[in-house]
Amino acid sequence: xxxxxxxxxxxxxxxxxxxxxxxxxxxxxxxxxxxxxxxxxxxxxxxxxxxxxxxxxxxxxxxxxxxxxxxxxxxxxxxxxxxxxxxxxxxxxxxxxxxxxxxxxxxxxxxxxxxxxxx
Amino acid sequence: xxxxxxxxxxxxxxxxxxxxxxxxxxxxxxxxxxxxxxxxxxxxxxxxxxxxxxxxxxxxxxxxxxxxxxxxxxxxxxxxxxxxxxxxxxxxxxxxxxxxxxxxxxxxxxxxxxxxxxxxxxxxxxxxxxxxxxxxxxxxxxxxxxxxxxxxxxxxxxxxxxxxxxxxxxxxxxxxxxxxxxxxxxxxxxxxxxxxxxxxxxxxxxxxxxxxxxxxxxxxxxxxxxxxxxxxxxxxxxxxxxxxxxxxxxxxxxxxxxxxxxxxxxxxxxxxxxxxxxxxxxxxxxxxxxxxxxxxxxxxxxxxxxxxxxxxxxxxxxxxxxxxxxxxxxxxxxxxxxxxxxxxxxxxxxxxxxxxxxxxxxxxxxxxxxxxxxxxxxxxxxxxxxxxxxxxxxxxxxxxxxxxxxxxxxxxxxxxxxxxxxxxxxxxxxxxxxxxxxxxxxxxxxxxxxxxxxxxxxxxxxxxxxxxxxxxxxxxxxxxxxxxxxxxxxxxxxxxxxxxxxxxxxxxxxxxxxxxxxxxxxxxxxxxxxxxxxxxxxxxxxxxxxxxxxxxxxxxxxxxxxxxxxxxxxxxxxxxxxxxxxxxxxxxxxxxxxxxxxxxxxxxxxxxxxxxxxxxxxxxxxxxxxxxxxxxxxxxxxxxxxxxxxxxxxxxxxxxxxxxxxxxxxxxxxxxxxxxxxxxxxxxxxxxxxxxxxxxxxxxxxxxxxxxxxxxxxxxxxxxxxxxxxxxxxxxxxxxxxxxxxxxxxxxxxxxxxxxxxxxxxxxxxxxxxxxxxxxxxxxxxxxxxxxxxxxxxxxxxxxxxxxxxxxxxxxxxxxxxxxxxxxxxxxxxxxxxx
Numbered sequence: 037x038x039x040x041x042x043x044x045x046x047x048x049x050x051x052x053x054x055x056x057x058x059x060x061x062x063x064x065x066x067x068x069x070x071x072x073x074x075x076x077x078x079x080x081x082x083x084x085x086x087x088x089x090x091x092x093x094x095x096x097x098x099x100x101x102x103x104x105x106x107x108x109x110x111x112x113x114x115x116x117x118x119x120x121x122x123x124x125x126x127x128x129x130x131x132x133x134x135x136x137x138x139x140x141x142x143x144x145x146x147x148x149x150x151x152x153x154x155x
Numbered sequence: 156x157x158x159x160x161x162x163x164x165x166x167x168x169x170x171x172x173x174x175x176x177x178x179x180x181x182x183x184x185x186x187x188x189x190x191x192x193x194x195x196x197x198x199x200x201x202x203x204x205x206x207x208x209x210x211x212x213x214x215x216x217x218x219x220x221x222x223x224x225x226x227x228x229x230x231x232x233x234x235x236x237x238x239x240x241x242x243x244x245x246x247x248x249x250x251x252x253x254x255x256x257x258x259x260x261x262x263x264x265x266x267x268x269x270x271x272x273x274x275x276x277x278x279x280x281x282x283x284x285x286x287x288x289x290x291x292x293x294x295x296x297x298x299x300x301x302x303x304x305x306x307x308x309x310x311x312x313x314x315x316x317x318x319x320x321x322x323x324x325x326x327x328x329x330x331x332x333x334x335x336x337x338x339x340x341x342x343x344x345x346x347x348x349x350x351x352x353x354x355x356x357x358x359x360x361x362x363x364x365x366x367x368x369x370x371x372x373x374x375x376x377x378x379x380x381x382x383x384x385x386x387x388x389x390x391x392x393x394x395x396x397x398x399x400x401x402x403x404x405x406x407x408x409x410x411x412x413x414x415x416x417x418x419x420x421x422x423x424x425x426x427x428x429x430x431x432x433x434x435x436x437x438x439x440x441x442x443x444x445x446x447x448x449x450x451x452x453x454x455x456x457x458x459x460x461x462x463x464x465x466x467x468x469x470x471x472x473x474x475x476x477x478x479x480x481x482x483x484x485x486x487x488x489x490x491x492x493x494x495x496x497x498x499x500x501x502x503x504x505x506x507x508x509x510x511x512x513x514x515x516x517x518x519x520x521x522x523x524x525x526x527x528x529x530x531x532x533x534x535x536x537x538x539x540x541x542x543x544x545x546x547x548x549x550x551x552x553x554x555x556x557x558x559x560x561x562x563x564x565x566x567x568x569x570x571x572x573x574x575x576x577x578x579x580x581x582x583x584x585x586x587x588x589x590x591x592x593x594x595x596x597x598x599x600x601x602x603x604x605x606x607x608x609x610x611x612x613x614x615x616x617x618x619x620x621x622x623x624x625x626x627x628x629x630x631x632x633x634x635x636x637x638x639x640x641x642x643x644x645x646x647x648x649x650x651x652x653x654x655x656x657x658x659x660x661x662x663x664x665x666x667x668x669x670x671x672x673x674x675x676x677x678x679x680x681x682x683x684x685x686x687x688x689x690x691x692x693x694x695x696x697x698x699x700x701x702x703x704x705x706x707x708x709x710x711x712x713x714x715x716x717x718x719x720x721x722x723x724x725x726x727x728x729x730x731x732x733x734x735x736x737x738x739x740x741x742x743x744x745x746x747x748x749x750x751x752x753x754x755x756x757x758x759x760x761x762x763x764x765x766x767x768x769x770x771x772x773x774x775x776x777x778x779x780x781x782x783x784x785x786x787x788x789x790x791x792x793x794x795x796x797x798x799x800x801x802x803x804x805x806x807x808x809x810x811x812x813x814x815x816x817x818x819x820x821x822x823x824x825x826x827x828x829x830x831x832x833x834x835x836x837x838x839x840x841x842x843x844x845x846x847x848x849x850x851x852x853x854x855x856x857x858x859x860x861x862x863x864x865x866x867x868x869x870x871x872x873x874x875x876x877x878x879x880x881x882x883x884x885x886x887x888x889x890x891x892x893x894x895x896x897x898x899x900x901x902x903x904x905x906x907x908x909x910x911x912x913x914x915x916x917x918x919x920x921x922x923x924x925x926x927x928x929x930x931x932x933x934x935x936x937x938x939x940x941x942x943x944x945x946x947x948x949x950x951x952x953x954x955x956x957x958x959x960x961x962x963x964x965x966x967x968x969x970x971x972x973x974x975x976x977x978x979x980x981x982x983x984x985x986x987x988x989x990x
Contacts, residue, residue: 047785053785139785142789142792
């Protein structure tokens with residue numbers, strides 16, 4: 037059975053691309069806003085969270101911290117996607133399992149996701 | 156012949172005696188029995204005829220103490236007649252004891268054998284004559300004495316006056332007084348001697364004589380007589396007469412007088428005392444009394460000393476006066492001596508001074524400090540040294556012995572002449588720092604402004620009169636100039652600090668006390684006039700910085716490092732968050748200043764916000780750019796996978812994504828380029844005349860195509876303006892895009908155009924949530940976005956900034972009216988014609 041990946045990304049195009057890339061191996065659940073993500077992602081089941089940082093109603097760093105502070109979800113790997121050049125600063129702000137910078141290479145994205153999911 | 160009858164002896168005696176005019180008496184026997192007394196004698200005795208037959212002593216008991224019986228008995232026994240004149244006799248006549256004087260003769264009547272058988276006594280009462288004569292004598296003597304006294308008094312008065320007049324005269328007066336005393340003594344002595352020859356005179360003179368006279372009897376000095384003067388001098392009454400001197404005047408015991416008297420008695424030599432001091436009782440008190448006196452021995456007929464007469468005159472006043480004079484003299488002498496000494500010292504000082512004057516001139520001329528001596532009211536340059544001549548730029552010949560104001564007439568209207576005058580007249584010492592002096596160049600006549608520190612002091616001559624001003628004048632022009640330069644620099648710095656609105660601070664390195672400028676207090680949210688201790692200032696630093704700032708400040712204070720920190724503070728009273736940059740440096744103290752740590756604080760809130768916006772902008776720009784690039788990159792990577800199968804249904808979609816992404820990227824790049832151009836002043840406008848209404852009608856096709864929104868255009872359709880049409884359209888599109896972006900739920904967007912007085916105004920009204928009033932001032936700033944936290948509204952936030960720059964370039968105005976909950980109206984105005 038395919039693993040579940042929840043993606044938080046406000047760019048329709050990027051979300052669509054990610055779905056196109058991952059849909060062979062994963063069930064991809066896309067959310068364009070933080071509010072939709074927080075209410076829509078399944079409590080149990082997701083095998084990975086892929087989060088953008090700058091979102092219309094919030095940011096991925098805060099979402100990551102919420103997930104990691106939650107007993108139910110703290111074990112689920114989180115990958116942060118960011119256009120921010122200052123990756124080191126990002127790493128200091130949250131305890132995500134991995135970071136990937138935009139624009140990303142789709143093969144790099146797939147391999148990072150595979151690493152986290154099959155860890 | 157008649158032959159007369161011979162008279163009997165008895166008849167004859169009766170005739171002779173009984174009818175005699177003068178008193179006659181006949182006595183017989185050694186007991187002097189009255190045989191006969193004629194009526195005249197009986198009358199003189201104040202007795203009746205019954206006394207005949209009685210002894211004389213029985214008849215006249217009052218004469219028992221008088222010498223007469225004795226005298227008669229002597230005649231009876233010796234047979235020698237006793238004839239005398241004016242003998243005094245006290246007789247009781249008419250019941251009273253009275254004094255009479257008689258010329259008398261006691262004749263011895265002898266028988267044939269020469270034996271006395273009777274004494275024939277005749278007497279003549281000469282009382283009247285004697286008394287008259289005595290009165291005459293006394294009157295004459297009194298007159299003489301008075302005259303002498305008068306003369307003496309006058310002389311004394313004159314002498315006293317002179318005594319008090321001058322010192323030297325006092326000496327002379329004293330001498331003449333001595334002479335007078337001498338004379339007086341001599342006279343008194345002479346007089347005493349003369350008196351001593353005459354018992355009767357003595358008796359008279361004794362009582363009222365103006366000199367003290369007393370007679371002592373025997374070696375035990377029984378006071379036989381003492382006149383008033385003596386009694387007065389002794390402070391005693393007549394009661395003492397008859398007493399030995401040492402009992403009458405006991406206070407003399409222990410004084411030398413008794414001894415002297417005894418010596419006189421023993422030796423028979425007179426003693427002359429001069430101004431001898433006696434301690435005598437005067438009105439109940441023992442007082443010092445001075446006498447000139449003579450102790451003269453009195454001798455009996457056998458030349459044996461049997462008494463002493465003293466004559467004395469009291470010279471207490473003279474002595475006291477003279478003692479006073481003596482004292483005065485002594486004082487005067489002492490003063491004279493001192494004066495002499497002073498004079499000697501003065502003489503020595505004079506010599507010293509003379510030497511000093513020469514030395515002064517020497518010293519002054521060698522002094523490095525410029526010095527001049529200005530003598531007299533003309534302020535004549537009497538001494539001046541090389542240092543001052545150099546400062547004056549004058550030679551010695553040009554100034555020496557000339558009045559200052561003649562040498563430097565330009566000083567006349569300056570403060571100096573009055574200062575010299577004050578020193579001369581009041582002896583003041585005057586000094587002032589950095590007094591401005593204007594000299595005239597002696598050649599060109601140009602003003603030469605210099606600054607001096609002066610010190611004026613009075614110089615006195617030997618008598619202490621101020622004769623000159625000693626002036627020390629230091630040229631401090633360079634110092635003043637340097638300081639003025641520093642002051643100007645400080646003023647400029649202060650101006651710079653003020654205009655830059657820098658707060659300044661100063662911490663005393665020892666006490667850690669903070670001194671803050673008004674501006675600094677304002678920055679920290681304090682009133683400019685209230686205290687702001689260091690602790691209070693540190694308290695205003697926001698918690699995330701407080702510890703760091705405090706630590707760094709402490710380290711810099713102790714180790715001497717510099718500080719340069721940026722941190723945020725919360726205003727003490729307003730509570731506003733402000734960003735500040737604080738720089739400071741530790742200045743090590745020297746002899747002039749204390750070690751201190753000082754620096755500035757700048758309010759960098761605006762800059763910080765700008766930076767923040769810039770950071771945010773970069774973050775947003777990065778996001779905005781990278782999002783389409785990510786899409787583009789991903790699309791191209793996937794297309795690459797389908798390169799051998801271009802018919803795959805995904806291929807078209809991927810190419811669309813790529814195209815959209817490139818369009819977005821292009822738009823973003825255009826914005827950035829426009830911003831850059833605007834910033835660099837390279838925004839070029841292509842002016843042309845166009846119909847504004849028509850432009851508004853056709854713009855924003857991308858919005859019109861979206862069915863969700865309705866653009867409603869109102870206003871005059873025939874407004875032509877001269878402007879860059881493309882740029883103006885860009886502004887309108889930006890307004891409309893913002894309306895769509897920020898009021899996504901509203902359907903209508905109103906565009907209006909109107910023309911007023913050479914201007915047109917275009918407004919775009921939305922019905923969105925409106926803009927908070929505090930944000931309105933910033934919305935046309937570069938990088939400003941209504942929302943920083945996320946990317947709710949896409950775009951770089953450069954739209955309004957670029958719009959504002961375009962309108963300003965057209966000399967128009969741009970603005971927004973907004974009300975929370977009621978939407979916003981963005982507007983701009985443009986001149987109809989190109990300006």
